[in-house]
Amino acid sequence: MGGASIKVLREKVFDKSRWMQLPRDVIIGHNVLGEIPSVCRDLNLGSRALLIAGEHTMGIAGERIASLLGETCEVETYITHGNSLEEIAAVEKAGASADFMVGVGGGRVIDTAKIVSYNLDRQFISVPTAAAHDGVASSRATVPSPEGNISLSAHPPIAVVADTGIIAAAPRRLLASGCADIISNYTAILDWELAHRLRGEPLSEYAMALSKMTAEITVKNAAVISAHTEESAWMVMKALVSSGVAMSIAGSSRPASGGEHKFSHALDRIAPGQALHGEQCGLGAIITMYLHGGDWRWIRDSLKKIGAPTTPAGLGISDETAVEALLAAPSIRPERFTILDMGLSRERAEAIVKMLYEE
Ligand SMILES: NC(=O)C1=CN([C@@H]2O[C@H](COP(=O)(O)OP(=O)(O)OC[C@H]3O[C@@H](n4cnc5c(N)ncnc54)[C@H](OP(=O)(O)O)[C@@H]3O)[C@@H](O)[C@H]2O)C=CC1
Ligand SMILES: O=C(CO)COP(=O)(O)O
Numbered sequence: 001m002g003g004a005s006i007k008v009l010r011e012k013v014f015d016k017s018r019w020m021q022l023p024r025d026v027i028i029g030h031n032v033l034g035e036i037p038s039v040c041r042d043l044n045l046g047s048r049a050l051l052i053a054g055e056h057t058m059g060i061a062g063e064r065i066a067s068l069l070g071e072t073c074e075v076e077t078y079i080t081h082g083n084s085l086e087e088i089a090a091v092e093k094a095g096a097s098a099d100f101m102v103g104v105g106g107g108r109v110i111d112t113a114k115i116v117s118y119n120l121d122r123q124f125i126s127v128p129t130a131a132a133h134d135g136v137a138s139s140r141a142t143v144p145s146p147e148g149n150i151s152l153s154a155h156p157p158i159a160v161v162a163d164t165g166i167i168a169a170a171p172r173r174l175l176a177s178g179c180a181d182i183i184s185n186y187t188a189i190l191d192w193e194l195a196h197r198l199r200g201e202p203l204s205e206y207a208m209a210l211s212k213m214t215a216e217i218t219v220k221n222a223a224v225i226s227a228h229t230e231e232s233a234w235m236v237m238k239a240l241v242s243s244g245v246a247m248s249i250a251g252s253s254r255p256a257s258g259g260e261h262k263f264s265h266a267l268d269r270i271a272p273g274q275a276l277h278g279e280q281c282g283l284g285a286i287i288t289m290y291l292h293g294g295d296w297r298w299i300r301d302s303l304k305k306i307g308a309p310t311t312p313a314g315l316g317i318s319d320e321t322a323v324e325a326l327l328a329a330p331s332i333r334p335e336r337f338t339i340l341d342m343g344l345s346r347e348r349a350e351a352i353v354k355m356l357y358e359e
């Protein structure tokens, strides 16, 4: 009897817990914009909406959604110009009396809607107009700061409505960028494993498996995707949603963001507005795969197949800028340990950037 109670005392207490938040409704497909009023009714979101879109995306889909919603709701519209903390504060003011938000556009608009709705404790619907990034369904929001981009905890959208007709009509470059953001999951996972081995950072096997599978399916379907049809939009959008779910499972962007993302964030600071987020991450993934000793040529060729750039010139930046971004990457989010935080010399960074032009 005494022996049994000693055994109980010695057992390690299991004290782990995680709160995973995921979207409730995910609707992807042809002409699904028309479903938005039903989604609002189904989820009981209220009668006053703030619709947030960008300069281009307001005309591409925002106005149509506002008119659809206008039949049953009071709708205010707001055009954002980026996702700076000042812009977020302004949208928050505009949304103070809204019951819910609808974010219509690219990654910056969706991140703005995500953080504003989180701060105001409202729900939001994510309506991507392009398949360019994997923040469509994630619970994280990336915003610029003087120290570089920071990843804030927020909440996932209550619903995602992705109209493949609209997404397929977006410029080809945006779709290729989304694929590159997904392909960079390969190196993000290698960095996470490295941080586990060297720093004891906890891993989530489920998040890693989902993130890797998403990248594998994308590469396997490169030929279909590069045709840039509505079927391509369907495939890439499913991958982007799955990658966002992997981030929600992990409770951080780790499964989809490693050194290649730190390189991209450094570029956003050094050479803002030159290239798309996913394009930058794709180039970063070639370099970090090389540093991990993996098959970097395969990453490069996969990116080429889907039409994403694979050199600094392809991003519209100089080789020197790419070298500066590689060297600056460790200063971005220093707590996120990656292969770029292991001490890359300028000389090696220059040699690696030259290597990118190899046939
Ligand atoms: N939270 C997360 O988990 C993640 C966040 N991100 C973040 O997302 C951002 C990148 O998103 P991304 O979409 O690449 O960049 P942007 O949001 O900057 O959008 C790029 C451009 O595409 C335009 N656009 C969008 N849809 C269409 C369309 N159908 N036709 C024509 N133009 C269109 C936008 O127009 P407009 O001018 O109207 O906006 C904008 O000019 C970064 O800030 C990144 O950090 C990326 C991955 C994950
Ligand atoms: O872009 C992301 C995943 O693709 C989000 O990652 P960050 O946390 O690096 O912004």
Ligand SMILES: [Zn+2]
Pocket (backbone or CB within 6 Å): 133, 134, 181, 256, 257, 261, 277, 278, 281
């Ligand atoms: Zn990304």
